[in-house]
Amino acid sequence: MEVNIRNLSKAFGNLKVLTGVNLTLRSGNIYCLMGPSGSGKTTFFRILLGLENADSGHTEGITGIKTAAVFQENCLCEAFTPIDNLTMVTAGASKETRKLAKQALLKFLPEESLSRPVSTLSGGMKRRVAIARALWVPSEMIIMDEPFTGLDEDTKRMVIRRILECTKDKLVIISTHQEEDAGLLNGILIKL
Structure with a gap:
């Protein structure tokens, strides 16, 4: 499976959050999205999930993909x-x-x-x-928005091992503020 993002842009009023994002994402890989707070990571995820519309640009290959997500808020019952x-x-x-x-x-x-x-x-x-x-959740793509928030170092490493065990053939996109996390995940680093 391959997802192509072409010239994706999004602004909120005068605040440009995403400008001309171009990516090709393939299943079997973990992509680690990095950038300072406010750089558009969550907005990018919301666009991929169909919860937000881009101002311009488009995505290819995402329609009909079964997707699971971890939001910044846990969204649990x-x-x-x-x-x-x-x-x-x-x-x-x-x-x-x-x-x-x-x-x-x-x-x-x-x-x-x-x-x-x-x-x-x-x-x-x-x-x-x-x-x-x-x-x-049965899925082909998993999006995780800062999933390691609130986890101590040992717990984070245990969770990363579980993620690696469970996602071998899936497309995984994780936002993080720690380059070390990308290394532990054997992830492909994407800076926004």
């Missing part, structure tokens, strides 16, 4: 358990699906946390649920 947050994005919550969701989450969280409402979890644990959910 706080009253639900981590298992419920995973199974709600798949085709049902059968016993077998719940068992598989639990197995997936055990790679990210201690077992005792899986039956508690997400609202009772720490910020870093919530972040891991959001990442696990994005990896759980």
Whole structure:
């Protein structure tokens, strides 16, 4: 799969956020988007996800692609358990699906946390649920907007190992402020 972005531009009033962005993104790669706050990383993701329209330019190859996302906000159902947050994005919550969701989450969280409402979890644990959910959803492309926010160094490295295990044939785009993250992800660095 290949996604082509051609001359993509976006402004909010007089503030130009993206100007003439040209990229070719291929599945099987992790792309690490870097730039200072306000450089357009989140806006770029919102355009790819169809949540925002570009002022000019276009994308090719993205229509119909199954996409999962981790937003800067976790976007979890706080009253639900981590298992419920995973199974709600798949085709049902059968016993077998719940068992598989639990197995997936055990790679990210201690077992005792899986039956508690997400609202009772720490910020870093919530972040891991959001990442696990994005990896759980059947998809061809995964977009992660600053997924490592709130994670300590050891936890971040564990999460990166899980991302690498789960995304071998997918197109993955991750925004980060740390060049080290791009190195840990074996990612292709893109500066905005």
